[in-house]
Amino acid sequence: MANDPSHYGQQPGMAPAHMPPGVPGYGMGQDGVPGPETEHRKQEIGDILQQIMTITDQSLDEAQARSELRKHTLNCHRMKPALFQVLCEIKEKTVLSIRGAQEEEAPDPQLMRLDNMLIAEGVAGPEKGGGSSAASTASQAVSGGGPGTPENAIEHSDYRAKLAQIRQIYHTELEKYEQACSEFTTHVVNLLREQSRTRPIAPKEIDRMVSIIRRKFTAIELQLKQSTCEAVMILRSRFLDARRKRRNFSKQATEVLNEYFYSHLSNPYPSEEAKEELARKCQITVSQVSLFFIKRVVILLCSLVVLLASLSVCGQVSNWFGNKRIRYKKNIGKAQEEANLYAAKTAAAAATASNTQQSPEPPSDPGASNYNPLGSRGSSGQLSGGQGMYMSLNGENQYPTASSVGDNSQGYSGEAMPSSTSGMYDSHMGQPPQWFFHDSPCAISSI
DNA sequence: TTTCATGATTGGCT
DNA sequence: AGCCAATCATGAAA
Structure with missing residues (x-):
């Protein structure tokens, strides 16, 4: 109404509709000089404005009062419970039952996989044994369960420390999500209960809303679990890669081993004492020394067999x-x-x-x-x-x-x-x- | 990341 | 078929 252009199109010289008749202009005389008549009109305008303000206030209060009154009347109406019950039943039979059928949820297989993986990796589930067992599994995956070196121990503890860090972040975030979910659910339930006084809300509807909220938060949790799994996988692959790199000996160790090999060509396979000495020099295990020389001798013999026996040259x-x-x-x-x-x-x-x-x-x-x-x-x-x-x-x-x-x-x-x-x-x-x-x-x- | 060594492949030639 | 030259792929070292 206030924006209606017709209200701005009144003819010049006409007094506003709310003004008392016979009040020309804005309290000014024909010559524009205020006089006793003007003062009287000012008073009248002031009264009118006061009345307008009062009317406005009254209307707001009344509206509120009327609303409250309506609510109260509704609440106290003897037919209200019966009416709401019928409406709720109708709702349940139509919308809620259909939606409810659609939302029959089976356990999410992806979520189950992630949960299983997190437990297996020692991120979820019992803390003690989880991380260390996973770390030892990872370390043995490459070392083949061989004797551990101090370097292995360092890597092992490093892996565990990083895994513990991931675990802590995961649990903190999960707790945060669960708390937020709980708070939000409580808030929504209270809101719906409050609203149920003025509109028909079936208990099932509230339950449905709670389950919707839980699903939303589960989706967030799923993301958290997924990213945690990814972090564990990255950590694990780095750990394994780091170990895989040490598959070969250092150049210095190779030189030492080669030197022994070429200087003992008549009998290149070292004695136990020599192997221990070489292992100490090269900072590798005796079994690694043995393996090196076995490989060398086999290569040498195979080369000789191929070359000297004139076998079919592949x-x-x-x-x-x-x-x-x-x-x-x-x-x-x-x-x-x-x-x-x-x-x-x-x-x-x-x-x-x-x-x-x-x-x-x-x-x-x-x-x-x-x-x-x-x-x-x-x-x-x-x-x-x-x-x-x-x-x-x-x-x-x-x-x-x-x-x-x-x-x-x-x-x-x-x-x-x-x-x-x-x-x-x-x-x-x-x-x-x-x-x-x-x-x-x-x-x-x-x- | 770059460089180097080496095994393997491919196409042309004899 | 065997050889040659160029090139690619890959792992190790710097």
């Missing part, structure tokens, strides 16, 4: 030789350069020695140097004299082909490669080239 060996040839050629330029460098150094040393000792020993021929051009792994070892069976850097490439394996006419002369293992590594033969062991196909044992 694709793997073929690839190996192919790659070796190509990379040998690629590296040969660089190798030649480095060989010359090495030879120059040797020559310089020999010259110095001859100057001091007057030794007739001639300097080494750069082309016949013992340098091994097969990459860093192959070049790490020093070859004794006469071992350059494929290292003819200044001449034709005598590198073996797959088809030449076992064929002594190419590369494998009886002088360079004995036909049997016996005496192969005798002192007069020196050691085989380092690449022979270093570059043996790793998976060759699977042949």
